[in-house]
Amino acid sequence: MPYEPPPELSGLSLAEIAELAAARKLPPVAQWEPAHVDDSHMRIAADGRWFHEDGEIRRPAMVRAFAALLTRDKEGRHWLVTPSQKLSIEVEDAAFIAVDLKREGSDIAFRLNTDDLVIAGPDHPIRSHGDPDTPALYLRVRNGTEARLNRSTYAQLVEIALENEELAVTSGGASFPLVPA
Incomplete structure (x- = not known):
């Protein structure tokens, strides 16, 4: 098929x-x-x-x-x-690439380069890595694997974060900072 x-x-x-x-x-x-x-x-x-x-x-x-x-x-x-x-x-970096996102209410869904669909939340957290000037954002996918957000998806997520004047987003009832600690 x-x-x-x-x-x-x-x-x-x-x-x-x-x-x-x-x-x-x-x-x-x-x-x-x-x-x-x-x-x-x-x-x-x-x-x-x-x-x-x-x-x-x-x-x-x-x-x-x-x-x-x-x-x-x-x-x-x-x-x-x-x-x-x-x-x-x-x-080399992450097993997957997050290539698009959609927000509905306070939830955020991602499409990966493999056409997998993942909704961010406690089971699929967003992790910020790197330093505050050049962070990289990752989404947990499954079995320990992650997807790195590509540039346009990263920019979309930052736009969502800036609507609340915070550098964090919420999805699935969990909050995820977009700046590394």
Whole structure:
């Protein structure tokens, strides 16, 4: 069955975004503990492009399938996990890129470069990293992985924060400062 990306965020309500996110059937990678551990020879560049042995993976459906198998351990290492193997994958910055957002009320939803939809909140916090002059913003996605907000999405989020004359946003009942501590 061919993959159909979700509609544009601007045309969806937050309830529809939540339904689409919940409907995505992801493999239970957190439950798998394969004995075989190796290297995938894959890399996710800081700009979100995926590579295998220095050749770019250009098929979005393949990237989306691999992304569903991603996890990040407590030491910050990324892995592609299947029931039979756990393969390391080099990640230059974050596993995903947040490429768009939509705010409805006090909730904020993000679209990732893999077409995943994530609503910020206690389970998907926004984290500010770097220094106050050049912060980078990250959104927790799943299994320890994060998405870095691209420049336009970062700017949209800052606009939301400035409406309240604070450098913080609220979503899912949680508040997230946009300036590193």
